[in-house]
Amino acid sequence: MPEGHTLHRLARLHQRRYGRAPVRVGSPQGRFSDGAALIDGQVLRKADAWGKHLFHHYAGERVVHIHLGLYGTFTEFSTVDIPDPVGQIRMRMVGADYGTDLRGPTRCEVITEAEVPDVVAKLGPDPLRPDADPSRAWNRITKSRKSIGALLMDQSVLAGVGNVYRSELLYRHHIDPLRPGTTISGDEFDAMWTDLVALMKVGVRRGKIIVIRTEDDHGAPAYGPGRPRTYVYRRAGEACRVCDTEVRTTVLEGRNLFWCPTCQT
């Protein structure tokens, strides 16, 4: 579910479903009642994402700021048959033809347009945004002695990369996750950024993380029905798809990292 591609996909969907029209907003669970009251019935001007943050811009300078966290989800329903609220629904939006329920977010709050830049200021460049400036990420990485595996997860370095893209990107570029940022060359970074932009666009389009795409990708089998989508993520102890070495795992920055010690040196 939620790495950056998920949020961009949701922004695109919400824009299409609810954009430029009044939306009914409520909080069946109650924890977002005050916020919902501020925007209920207003026009949603635009839905937008930056990294893992989602913004619903309403008329009247109000913005709903959402972060899904680890298990936040949106589920959609048709307004032909509006379901009774089930479980803990933080926010329910109802438009003309579709509605959606938000459950389990880390953050769901109403802020002002003027506060949006404060949120974005804490985030590095987002590979999915056309205006992204990769040199901001490069400047952080090349000056840091922290490992590249840790830096990729830092949202102030790169916005939108999560635990799956981290492991998979490093695998695709034959980079040992424990190498310090200072040892990453400009060419290596440029190649990773370019790849990340392409991989995350696939993620938005397909709604899932697919990093094995063609047969010439490291000799692994091409993606297709029933074919694997990743090289190393959650494959600890299994054979590397390319060299047969056992995939290893360790905890880095509080999350499980996966890599092939032979392919990534």
Next chain:
DNA sequence: GCTAAATGTTGAT
């Protein structure tokens, strides 16, 4: 049917 872990972040200790 039950348990553990999960694509993430925040705030307390």
Next chain:
DNA sequence: TCAACCTTTAGCT
């Protein structure tokens, strides 16, 4: 460093 958030799913029985 760890609990909390509170849902879904994978893997077992």
